[in-house]
Amino acid sequence: MRARGRDGGPTAPRSVDVAERAGVSQKTVSRVLNGERYVSEDVRRRVLEAAEQLGYRLNSAARALASGRTRTIGVVALGTALFGPASLLLGVERAARDAGYALTIVNTLEGDPGGVGGAVRSLLERGVDGIVVSEPIDEGADPFSCDVPVLVLGAPAGTGAGERTLCAGVDAEALARAATEHLLDLGHLTVHHLAGPQRWFAARDRMAGWRQALEARGCEPPAPVEGDWSAASGYAAGRELAARDDLTAVFAANDDMAIGLTRALTEAGLRVPEDVSVVGFDDVPLAAYVLPPLTTVRQPFDAVARDGLRLLVRAIENPDAESSTARKQPVELVVRSSTAPPRPRDPGRLPPAAPPTGGL
Structure with missing residues (x-):
């Protein structure tokens, strides 16, 4: 019950009221509300619950002057x-x-x-x-x-x-290495990269981790394609990547771009993961519900x-x-259904054979 003033109306609750409600001293109330340490979690909980029940608010101006x-x-x-x-x-x-x-x-x-x-x-x-x-x-x-x-x-x-x-x-580089290594471990000979905008430090780190993973396996990194983090830019990049004859795996610098990429690959007649495996980055809530569910690395x-x-x-x-x-x-790779070992490519998508030279 709130204290009442001389006119019988309720007064603003005081720290002493919080202390009485919580069964602690005023000094303990002060410690809790000032965020000081050395207060047990049970006492902290009781004080905060009492303050909320009474509608108590610590005077921020007074607190600033004191501390x-x-x-x-x-x-x-x-x-x-x-x-x-x-x-x-x-x-x-x-x-x-x-x-x-x-x-x-x-x-x-x-x-x-x-x-x-x-x-x-x-x-x-x-x-x-x-x-x-x-x-x-x-x-x-x-x-x-x-x-x-x-x-x-x-x-x-x-x-x-x-x-x-x-x-x-x-450690974005470590997360990107894990994503790329997952694809290489499945048997892909190389991994293409759908990069984020390179003014972002995060995008640079993810590209660096991708390069490190490939170079550690003796692979020459293919030319990356840069997006702007949006699904639309992933879609545009997917249309470009779909024309590459060595495309079997892509690491995208975020999940939104990976989702746009998957749409473009599907429209180009490439199945994910049967023809192209895709890994994203972030583990957005939607990643588990797209078709196919997206393999990605989770950011904590x-x-x-x-x-x-x-x-x-x-x-x-x-x-x-x-x-x-x-x-x-820790590095947490969330493996879903968008990645698989590479399969033989459709002969119809192979580059035409070179014309014969010489005699008959």
């Missing part, structure tokens, strides 16, 4: 609805909320010169305690700098603010976000602590 921090993390995100970046951003939001931080998000646009640097300056003006830069692309500009810890997700080390920059993400977006936020919060709350590194995420 010198706003408990706000700024996020620089590429303004896109693509599955990978959107899933990573959702994971960051969940992890920040669980750590007791609010998010302030600034979107940048692909092709905006200096977009990341400008977004960082905007967030610093709002007094954020730390910054997350999610899935940046190569802007061809100098790294930005700032005086708060920065977590970069999905880009190589050095893309950021120097000594206070932390990096987390999947939530795990990457949680691990990265752990590093960032530690750097915010313990600025003098030695930097730690992100955990290495």
